[in-house]
Amino acid sequence: MTPGTARLALFTGAALNSAVIATTSTVAALVAVDVLGRAWGGVPGTAAVVGTGLGALLVTALTHRAGTGTALRIGYLASALGAAAGAVAVPLGHIPLLVAAMLLIGLGNAAAQLSRYAAAELVPARRRGVAIGLIVWAGTVGAVGGPLLLLPTARLAEAVGRPALSGAFLLSVPAGLLAALAVSGLRTARRPRTGRGVPVRTVLGSPAGRDGLAVMVTGQVVMAAVMTSVPVQLHLHHHGLDVVGAVLAAHTLGMFVLSPLTGRLVDRLGPGRVMVLGLGTLLASTVVAASGALVPQAVGLFALGYGWNLCFVGGSASLAVGLPAEQRTDVEGSVEAVVWVSAAAGTLTSTVVLALAGWSALTLAAGALVVVPALLVLVDRRQTQPRRAGSPAETRR
Numbered sequence: 001m002t003p004g005t006a007r008l009a010l011f012t013g014a015a016l017n018s019a020v021i022a023t024t025s026t027v028a029a030l031v032a033v034d035v036l037g038r039a040w041g042g043v044p045g046t047a048a049v050v051g052t053g054l055g056a057l058l059v060t061a062l063t064h065r066a067g068t069g070t071a072l073r074i075g076y077l078a079s080a081l082g083a084a085a086g087a088v089a090v091p092l093g094h095i096p097l098l099v100a101a102m103l104l105i106g107l108g109n110a111a112a113q114l115s116r117y118a119a120a121e122l123v124p125a126r127r128r129g130v131a132i133g134l135i136v137w138a139g140t141v142g143a144v145g146g147p148l149l150l151l152p153t154a155r156l157a158e159a160v161g162r163p164a165l166s167g168a169f170l171l172s173v174p175a176g177l178l179a180a181l182a183v184s185g186l187r188t189a190r191r192p193r194t195g196r197g198v199p200v201r202t203v204l205g206s207p208a209g210r211d212g213l214a215v216m217v218t219g220q221v222v223m224a225a226v227m228t229s230v231p232v233q234l235h236l237h238h239h240g241l242d243v244v245g246a247v248l249a250a251h252t253l254g255m256f257v258l259s260p261l262t263g264r265l266v267d268r269l270g271p272g273r274v275m276v277l278g279l280g281t282l283l284a285s286t287v288v289a290a291s292g293a294l295v296p297q298a299v300g301l302f303a304l305g306y307g308w309n310l311c312f313v314g315g316s317a318s319l320a321v322g323l324p325a326e327q328r329t330d331v332e333g334s335v336e337a338v339v340w341v342s343a344a345a346g347t348l349t350s351t352v353v354l355a356l357a358g359w360s361a362l363t364l365a366a367g368a369l370v371v372v373p374a375l376l377v378l379v380d381r382r383q384t385q386p387r388r389a390g391s392p393a394e395t396r397r
Contacts (some may be wrong), residue, residue, distance in 0.1 A: 001291050005185075007119055007131070009185060009186050010119050010186070011119055012138070012182040013112065013179040014179075015140075017109065018112060018140075018141065019141070019142025020142070020172040021048065021079075021105060021142075021386045022248070023149065023153070024082075024102065025102070026245075027150070028044030028048075028098055028102055031044070031090055031095075031165055032036040032044050034093075036071070038131075041228070042228045042229075044095075044102045045224070046344045047343040049347050050340070051102065051109070053106075053344065054106070055075060055106055055109065056129075056334075057333060060333025060349070061331060063114075063329060064329070069184075071377065072118075076176055079105050079176040080174075080179075081104050082102065082315040084176075085101035087166050087173065089101055089299065090163055090166040090169060091166055117316070119132065127267065129265075129317045129321075130264060132313055134263065137256055137257070137259035138258035147252060148245050148249050149168075149242045151370050152242075155167075168342035169175070170174065172221075207380040211377045211380055212275075212319045213338060215279065215318075215373050216315035216335065216339045218372075218373045219312055220343065220348070221343050221369060222282050222369055222370065223305070224344075225346035225362065226286065226289065226304055228346075234247060248301075250305075253305065254303060254309070255308055258280070258309060259309060262274065262314070274310055275311060275377050276374060277310050278312075279374045281306060281307030281310060282307035282370050283308050285304035286364060289301055290363040290364050
């Protein structure tokens with residue numbers, strides 16, 4: 001398989017699986033609210049986030065043992081199995097089975113997320129920002145199209161005698177299988193471990209690792225906290241699935257559609273500047289969305305999505321460019337796990353905060369989280385730039 005064909009396979013798998021995670025996480029939150037009450041709407045989403053974190057470690061380990069292609073296939077097959085379990089759980093209102101289903105779907109999401117690093121390895125270092133951005137951009141196809149299919153799939157499910165909310169899970173079963181099929185021709189050598197892994201102090205001791213980790217964790221927590229509560233907040237205000245789908249489509253459009261632009265910004269300006277820009281965009285977006293009115297909320301959620309994108313692509317490039325080759329696979333997998341497990345806290349507590357304090361308090365509190373990582377990146381940039389003054393390519397960090 002040529003590098004171009006391999007990138008297409010990675011793109012297709014990530015696009016299909018993004019539809020799975022976007023639709024099922026939305027519907028699972030609504031099922032949990034209907035069965036357990038509004039404060040528990042974040043439970044299935046938290047399971048998906050935890051599954052992604054654990055899946056990052058599993059996919060990384062499989063990459064070492066069997067190669068990238070096999071690791072991604074297993075992740076996508078787990079996602080299809082989770083969707084099938086969710087289609088069974090929804091009619092029964094069986095929350096434990098639904099949580100287990102979202103855990104498996106999270107494993108597939110981990111495979112999709114880590115595929116961006118596989119794409120980065122196929123190009124020279126100077127083009128890795130664009131390569132990462134293109135794989136993240138694959139999420140546009142499913143993450144924007146998926147929510148828009150919520151109402152049609154609900155009607156289709158009802159037409160065949162199934163509950164409306166099971167439609168998203170029924171759609172996700174073939175999507176997960178097709179994602180596994182897309183990467184079935186990907187042949188990559190396994191990556192044997194060169195040692196016992198990379199110590200945490202090594203990651204935190206490197207500006208590239210420290211800044212990438214801090215910014216990606218913050219971006220994921222802020223985005224997860226707000227996004228998890230959006231369908232619940234709209235549902236409680238008696239908006240239908242068409243409105244829920246449209247607002248989430250605006251958010252996911254912001255998350256993915258400008259990824260190629262973000263990749264070019266990383267390659268031109270350096271990951272550091274892009275990460276700072278992302279944190280600032282996150283803060284502004286939460287202020288706009290805090291009003292709760294439908295139009296400002298949709299605009300704010302689009303900006304929230306792009307702020308996350310800047311943090312995600314910038315942080316990923318910081319790891320892909322700024323770390324030694326022998327450390328990358330372990331560090332990327334470990335950072336991915338930390339990012340998603342940290343986001344689980346935001347996902348789980350978001351609907352609790354929404355129930356106790358309201359939408360505005362939730363969004364403003366989430367936005368305030370960007371202050372500390374922004375200061376960290378700025379301090380690291382100031383400390384490293386003088387030592388790199390002789391190297392134009394590196395001063396862009």
